[in-house]
Amino acid sequence: xxxxxxxxxxxxxxxxxxxxxxxxxxxxxxxxxxxxxxxxxxxxxxxxxxxxxxxxxxxxxxxxxxxxxxxxxxxxxxxxxxxxxxxxxxxxxxxxxxxxxxxxxxxxxxxxxxxxxxxxxxxxxxxxxxxxxxxxxxxxxxxxxxxxxxxxxxxxxxxxxxxxxxxxxxxxxxxxxxxxxxxxxxxxxxxxxxx
Numbered sequence: 368x369x370x371x372x373x374x375x376x377x378x379x380x381x382x383x384x385x386x387x388x389x390x391x392x393x394x395x396x397x398x399x400x401x402x403x404x405x406x407x408x409x410x411x412x413x414x415x416x417x418x419x420x421x422x423x424x425x426x427x428x429x430x431x432x433x434x435x436x437x438x439x440x441x442x443x444x445x446x447x448x449x450x451x452x453x454x455x456x457x458x459x460x461x462x463x464x465x466x467x468x469x470x471x472x473x474x475x476x477x478x479x480x481x482x483x484x485x486x487x488x489x490x491x492x493x494x495x496x497x498x499x500x501x502x503x504x505x506x507x508x509x510x511x512x513x514x515x516x517x518x519x520x521x522x523x524x525x526x527x528x529x530x531x532x533x534x535x536x537x538x539x540x541x542x543x544x545x546x547x548x549x550x551x552x553x554x555x556x557x558x559x560x561x562x
Contacts, residue, residue, distance in 0.1 A: 390556040392536040398506045398529060403461075404493035406473035411459075411489045413533050420557045421457035422550065423527040424541055425503060425511060426490075427464035428476040433524045437541045441526070442480045447551045449483045455558055459529075462492040463499055463511045463520040507535060528553055531561045 402412040462468035473490040503509040524542035
């Protein structure tokens, strides 16, 4: 009888472990509706991204400091996802310098990086500077401001994890000491939970 009871207890613990997730949301920020142009000149909307896990950030092509390393880090994360056979996700970059960053300019920028598969990328533009500043603040609690002293734009260096419902559930440093493995595991977990 004790053996049977022990087997039942072990089975219940295993089943409980299978049903639980290591992923814990840190934020619950709903992304406001949008419809912007990507680097291929196609419209991309929040509605298009619903049902997909995506990693978002803010960049611009004339950036002289953090944007190139951040984009390189995103390309490395994509390589890690590819190595694990994960394909159902997007990497979304919102340009904070939309007057300069046309779709063609964004495509040239992306071509400079060793991106495993550009079809997973949506580099977005087609709005005003004022709009992206309020969008970043409202949806991502992020600062985006013109620098009055030069052509650079002040913005953060975070990566934001957005779930299938269009909610930012977690964010990470995107410039230095990037927790790439954690990001990949979190994305994989969210994708699996959404199946």
